[in-house]
Amino acid sequence: MANSWKSGDGVSDFDAFWGAVRWAALAGLLILQGCNSAGNLATPNVTNAAAAGFVDMKPGSEEEFMLNVGRRIYFDKGSAEVSEEAKMTIARQATWLKDNTRWLVKVQGHADEPGGENANKTLSTQRANAVLNALVAQGVDRKRMWAKGYGIERPVTDCDDITCQSQNRRVVVNLREEFDESAPQR
Known part of the structure; x- marks a missing residue:
């Protein structure tokens, strides 16, 4: 039974499994971050944008x-x-x-x-x-x-x-x- 948790290089199958899960989670986060970054580029920040019709607001207007x-x-x-x-x-x-x-x-x-x-x-x-x-x-x-x-x-x-x-x-x-x-x- 002890051998079932060990691979040939001395790393337990349990450690290998959770290591793979961590890498998969990290890869997933990086992919999602990339999607969010691309999404931010595609969707402009309009919170501080000038109101429609007021783009070139001049003094005295x-x-x-x-x-x-x-x-x-x-x-x-x-x-x-x-x-x-x-x-x-x-x-x-x-x-x-x-x-x-x-x-x-x-x-x-x-x-x-x-x-x-x-x-x-x-x-x-x-x-x-x-x-x-x-x-x-x-x-x-x-x-x-x-x-x-x-x-x-x-x-x-x-x-x-x-x-x-x-x-x-x-x-x-x-x-x-x-x-x-x-x-x-x-």
């Missing part, structure tokens, strides 16, 4: 404003009061707008579902005007800007969840190259 400054400001339910957090966003917007005077600014106010149509239109207009006035207070020329309240006409999302609805209580600061029909006569 609309893309730069949207991605680096931010154009949305959110409000509490039923309120047109600019929060401390929103004031920080408005300060960044104002700095950027003062450096990029070629842009006109349409400040669009929005509301969520509770309340009647007229109340939401009024509230969304108050929100837009609050942001416009805050931008003016930061030194942005009022003649470049106008406000429009849309009420609940343009929801970002349509759901009953309270956190979902809060996304509709917003002002969006949009850059324009020319005044549109909602701008006051200039």
Whole structure:
């Protein structure tokens, strides 16, 4: 019985068997690593890739404003009061707008579902005007800007969840190259 575990060179069959298993496992890992490496070459890392349409983002571009400054400001339910957090966003917007005077600014106010149509239109207009006035207070020329309240006409999302609805209580600061029909006569 002892001989059945020994080969002619003094290495036991047991050691030889487990040695072969180790080599097979190592070979398998190397093959898998090679596959993973090849897979990484075939599949680019898109986590840090530029967003589609924003490949050649230039200073002073609309893309730069949207991605680096931010154009949305959110409000509490039923309120047109600019929060401390929103004031920080408005300060960044104002700095950027003062450096990029070629842009006109349409400040669009929005509301969520509770309340009647007229109340939401009024509230969304108050929100837009609050942001416009805050931008003016930061030194942005009022003649470049106008406000429009849309009420609940343009929801970002349509759901009953309270956190979902809060996304509709917003002002969006949009850059324009020319005044549109909602701008006051200039």
